[in-house]
Amino acid sequence: xxxxxxxxxxxxxxxxxxxxxxxxxxxxxxxxxxxxxxxxxxxxxxxxxxxxxxxxxxxxxxxxxxxxxxxxxxxxxxxxxxxxxxxxxxxxxxxxxxxxxxxxxxxxxxxxxxxxxxxxxxxxxxxxxxxxxxxxxxxxxxxxxxxxxxxxxxxxxxxxxxxxxxxxxxxxxxxxxxxxxxxxxxxxxxxxxxxxxxxxxxxxxxxxxxxxxxxxxxxxxxxxxxxxxxxxxxxxxxxxxxxxxxxxxxxxxxxxxxxxxxxxxxxxxxxxxxxxxxxxxxxxxxxxxxxxxxxxxxxxxxxxxxxxxxxxxxxxxxxxxxxxxxxxxxxxxxxxxxxxxxxxxxxxxxxxxxxxxxxxxxxxxxxxxxxxxxxxxxxxxxxxxxxxxxxxxxxxxxxxxxxxxxxxxxxxxxxxxxxxxxxxxxxxxxxxxxxxxxxxxxxxxxxxxxxxxxxxxxxxxxxxxxxxxxxxxxxxxxxxxxxxxxxxxxxxxxxxxxxxxxxxxxxxxxxxxxxxxxxxxxxxxxxxxxxxxxxxxxxxxxxxxxxxxxxxxxxxxxxxxxxxxxxxxxxxxxxxxxxxxxxxxxxxx
Amino acid sequence: xxxxxxxxxxxxxxxxxxxxxxxxxxxxxxxxxxxxxxxxxxxxxxxxxxxxxxxxxxxxxxxxxxxxxxxxxxxxxxxxxxxxxxxxxxxxxxxxxxxxxxxxxxxxxxxxxxxxxxxxxxxxxxxxxxxxxxxxxxxxxxxxxxxxxxxxxxxxxxxxxxxxxxxxxxxxxxxxxxxxxxxxxxxxxxxxxxxxxxxxxxxxxxxxxxxxxxxxxxxxxxxxxxxxxxxxxxxxxxxxxxxxxxxxxxxxxxxxxxxxxxxxxxxxxxxxxxxxxxxxxxxxxxxxxxxxxxxxxxxxxxxxxxxxxxxxxxxxxxxxxxxxxxxxxxxxxxxxxxxxxxxxxxxxxxxxxxxxxxxxxxxxxxxxxxx
Numbered sequence: 001x002x003x004x005x006x007x008x009x010x011x012x013x014x015x016x017x018x019x020x021x022x023x024x025x026x027x028x029x030x031x032x033x034x035x036x037x038x039x040x041x042x043x044x045x046x047x048x049x050x051x052x053x054x055x056x057x058x059x060x061x062x063x064x065x066x067x068x069x070x071x072x073x074x075x076x077x078x079x080x081x082x083x084x085x086x087x088x089x090x091x092x093x094x095x096x097x098x099x100x101x102x103x104x105x106x107x108x109x110x111x112x113x114x115x116x117x118x119x120x121x122x123x124x125x126x127x128x129x130x131x132x133x134x135x136x137x138x139x140x141x142x143x144x145x146x147x148x149x150x151x152x153x154x155x156x157x158x159x160x161x162x163x164x165x166x167x168x169x170x171x172x173x174x175x176x177x178x179x180x181x182x183x184x185x186x187x188x189x190x191x192x193x194x195x196x197x198x199x200x201x202x203x204x205x206x207x208x209x210x211x212x213x214x215x216x217x218x219x220x221x222x223x224x225x226x227x228x229x230x231x232x233x234x235x236x237x238x239x240x241x242x243x244x245x246x247x248x249x250x251x252x253x254x255x256x257x258x259x260x261x262x263x264x265x266x267x268x269x270x271x272x273x274x275x276x277x278x279x280x281x282x283x284x285x286x287x288x289x290x291x292x293x294x295x296x297x298x299x300x301x302x303x304x305x306x307x308x309x310x311x312x313x314x315x316x317x318x319x320x321x322x323x324x325x326x327x328x329x330x331x332x333x334x335x336x337x338x339x340x341x342x343x344x345x346x347x348x349x350x351x352x353x354x355x356x357x358x359x360x361x362x363x364x365x366x367x368x369x370x371x372x373x374x375x376x377x378x379x380x381x382x383x384x385x386x387x388x389x390x391x392x393x394x395x396x397x398x399x400x401x402x403x404x405x406x407x408x409x410x411x412x413x414x415x416x417x418x419x420x421x422x423x424x425x426x427x428x429x430x431x432x433x434x435x436x437x438x439x440x441x442x443x444x445x446x447x448x449x450x451x452x453x454x455x456x457x458x459x460x461x462x463x464x465x466x467x468x469x470x471x472x473x474x475x476x477x478x479x480x481x482x483x484x485x486x487x488x489x490x491x492x493x494x495x496x497x498x499x500x501x502x503x504x505x506x507x508x509x510x511x512x513x514x515x516x517x518x519x520x521x522x523x524x525x526x527x528x529x530x531x532x533x534x535x536x537x538x539x540x541x542x543x544x545x546x547x548x549x550x551x552x553x554x555x556x557x558x559x560x561x562x563x564x565x566x567x568x569x570x571x572x573x574x575x576x577x578x579x580x581x582x583x584x585x586x587x588x589x
Numbered sequence: 590x591x592x593x594x595x596x597x598x599x600x601x602x603x604x605x606x607x608x609x610x611x612x613x614x615x616x617x618x619x620x621x622x623x624x625x626x627x628x629x630x631x632x633x634x635x636x637x638x639x640x641x642x643x644x645x646x647x648x649x650x651x652x653x654x655x656x657x658x659x660x661x662x663x664x665x666x667x668x669x670x671x672x673x674x675x676x677x678x679x680x681x682x683x684x685x686x687x688x689x690x691x692x693x694x695x696x697x698x699x700x701x702x703x704x705x706x707x708x709x710x711x712x713x714x715x716x717x718x719x720x721x722x723x724x725x726x727x728x729x730x731x732x733x734x735x736x737x738x739x740x741x742x743x744x745x746x747x748x749x750x751x752x753x754x755x756x757x758x759x760x761x762x763x764x765x766x767x768x769x770x771x772x773x774x775x776x777x778x779x780x781x782x783x784x785x786x787x788x789x790x791x792x793x794x795x796x797x798x799x800x801x802x803x804x805x806x807x808x809x810x811x812x813x814x815x816x817x818x819x820x821x822x823x824x825x826x827x828x829x830x831x832x833x834x835x836x837x838x839x840x841x842x843x844x845x846x847x848x849x850x851x852x853x854x855x856x857x858x859x860x861x862x863x864x865x866x867x868x869x870x871x872x873x874x875x876x877x878x879x880x881x882x883x884x885x886x887x888x889x890x891x892x893x894x895x896x897x898x899x900x901x902x903x904x905x906x907x908x909x910x911x912x913x914x915x916x917x918x919x920x921x922x923x924x925x926x927x928x929x930x931x932x933x934x935x936x937x938x939x940x941x942x943x944x945x946x947x948x949x950x951x952x953x954x955x956x957x958x959x960x
Contacts, residue, residue: 066801068957068958069958091800091802091803092802096801097798098794100794101798102796104601106604106605106608114597115597115601118593118598119802119803121803163798
């Protein structure tokens with residue numbers, strides 16, 4: 001009763017008031033301003049999304065609002081409490097889910113819930129009801145006694161959310177809660193969050209890299225390098241860009257070639273492959289002019305602008321996009337040859353079957369995508385293909401070499417960009433390149449040539465002397481790519497290269513992969529971003545170590561096309577294929 | 590502070606201890622292995638010292654002395670014909686010492702006050718050299734006594750020392766090394782336990798999660814201190830049992846005093862660990878700091894191996910901030926002498942001050958903040 005009274009009394013108040021807030025980290029030359037004098041006012045009962053490229057200051061802002069960072073200057077008032085002085089009082093009224101929410105992995109689902117109930121002082125009598133409610137909401141009921149460490153990525157995230165909701169908070173702070181989570185769990189997470197907003201009138205602040213999530217919020221704040229570039233509701237933000245967005249429909253097969261050519265046209269801010277069409281965002285409210293060989297693709301149709309267009313266009317004004325030119329010549333030898341063959345592949349870890357009888361093949365110059373949730377077996381398959389992990393049984397041929405007998409000679413022909421940042425952080429860009437070319441055994445003259453090529457092609461020239469560890473994330477990725485390309489591999493493996501990367505850097509990265517494939521390099525990519533699957537020529541959809549479906553993006557989407565779903569997205573396809581698979585496997589068992 | 594929150598944190602910690610073998614390894618396996626290695630490996634007793642004997646003019650008397658050396662368990666004598674070859678043996682490490690009995694040995698033994706025995710010791714290892722010197726002296730005196738009784742009092746004996754060793758009559762160095770070793774081991778596991786588990790919470794991101802709950806710093810710290818004190822006491826009990834039953838170290842003091850002082854010391858060591866965890870947020874760094882700032886000083890400055898009184902004065906002052914110093918003294922007296930209150934009280938007082946300082950720093954510096 002009391003809490004509702006307090007809530008009623010504060011209904012016209014603001015949940016968050018921030019004035020001239022600044023925060024920096026480090027000292028001297030290493031000093032970095034995370035937030036530069038920002039001001040914000042967010043009303044109670046609303047849902048706000050913080051969006052922006054990496055390093056924009058989203059996480060810092062979240063942590064300041066949760067009272068676990070001290071501001072350098074400015075005033076923060078959250079739910080009427082002045083921070084950081086009244087942090088302890090505030091912390092009993094909010095729920096906060098950090099980016100890498102650390103559950104206690106050695107505790108079961110129930111023990112984790114009990115711990116957070118203890119910390120929030122929930123009386124024992126009230127717990128059972130609340131637990132039951134939360135476990136139903138998160139569909140974690142059957143896993144009550146399972147250790148948190150043994151849950152899948154999506155389930156962990158849901159449990160994390162349940163832990164922060166144990167004590168019904170007045171304000172919920174979610175820092176990239178859905179990053180690295182498969183589409184099904186993402187949907188479930190969102191339905192829980194929305195239940196809180198609608199049913200419990202909870203104020204929600206979240207940061208996200210997904211524009212469709214931001215679009216569902218009442219208020220969106222676009223951060224860039226510690227400043228607020230724009231804020232308002234999604235429609236307000238998109239409004240100035242109405243008339244800038246166009247779609248080329250019914251694009252023939254392999255839309256990515258068309259995409260990279262359209263991207264070169266003047267006045268184009270952004271191009272995205274979407275379904276069977278190509279979405280184009282222009283700098284001015286004028287359609288792109290398609291001349292010569294582009295003319296047969298028809299005239300672009302105007303479509304309403306959306307939040308993502310605003311995001312890209314606003315950032316485009318700040319830092320113009322890098323144009324990645326397509327290679328002028330192409331290695332045409334052995335075109336259409338099969339370069340990777342996987343047949344009846346199994347991999348066990350103890351009794352656990354991580355990869356269960358998979359077969360596929362990849363042709364030269366293709367972009368080949370492995371799609372799936374965390375724990376689907378993508379990375380394990382990749383490591384076997386790179387010769388980093390032996391298979392339990394099955395055939396593996398890469399670049400014509402059997403990996404069971406000749407790992408070393410296959411490795412000389414492949415490049416590998418791993419999931420995590422695997423460069424030497426305290427070496428400079430030039431030193432990293434030099435080290436990797438030495439590791440690949442390039443002799444002196446060729447090493448010089450390749451290093452010059454890498455600095456030129458991947459636009460790293462301005463950063464040669466900078467330490468890899470202090471590069472911006474997008475540049476780190478370019479450097480990682482450069483290092484993997486030093487020995488001119490014919491096959492490139494990219495393991496979740498875009499995980500945790502903002503939409504802009506993701507676009508740039510894909511443009512590069514596209515250019516590489518156009519030059520004749522075969523690229524194998526794993527990802528859990530469904531829209532990225534559209535860039536691939538061929539796809540394999542994995543779940544729990546098995547292949548659910550394979551084919552071109554169109555073929556896969558066709559599998560789930562129904563009268564009530566005439567234009568399925570890749571995400572729709574993924575969700576219904578997995579649900580179907582789970583149903584059949586449940587029936588079988 | 591709220592009992593429910595503290596109980597919740599302690600319950601969580603207990604589950605983690607039971608399910609994650611790493612802290613059990615620190616509390617039980619580490620002392621087990623260290624005690625076995627050091628207990629059997631470190632000994633300050635010299636055994637089978639190879640000794641080179643040079644006799645210029647052999648007589649019945651020199652033969653009798655040499656036989657005494659031969660029979661001693663400490664020596665492995667080899668006879669060399671002249672000084673030169675004996676010195677060669679010493680140079681090449683085949684001999685640790687040279688005993689030379691000069692030609693006038695017999696004559697002088699009967700007439701003047703002292704017989705001319707020259708002992709040359711390899712002084713590279715000063716400790717070993719001193720031990721050899723003492724042993725040879727002891728053997729010499731023993732032989733003189735025996736000769737005196739056998740021949741009447743015709744031998745000119747110098748002052749004969751009547752040695753009686755208190756507290757450790759068999760002079761086994763193990764008996765005072767093991768209690769000291771327990772102190773060193775408890776320092777290491779105490780500091781490692783808390784430093785590592787708090788760093789682990791930072792690494793896994795669990796700390797950020799519980800920070801944004803109404804939990805207070807005191808509760809977080811107590812939630813670590815109490816379960817790991819229990820763990821550490823378990824390790825202490827195991828070490829004591831090993832000392833008494835495996836290494837036959839006598840335990841003359843009461844168990845109550847022994848474990849009370851151990852509890853106080855453990856609290857100090859855990860406090861050091863908490864102070865480290867305020868500084869280090871990765872397990873690797875925490876472990877390095879713990880070893881360098883607690884284990885090494887405890888090893889060198891606690892008086893466990895090296896007598897504090899023979900250290901330079903400034904270092905002597907410095908040893909007062911090494912908690913193990915007090916604990917080594919207390920343990921040695923507990924095991925070898927009994928409950929000596931004049932030893933226990935001042936040392937316990939010193940430890941209590943350190944304990945308060947460390948826990949105070951941890952409480953004052955540990956913040957629910959990321960910066």
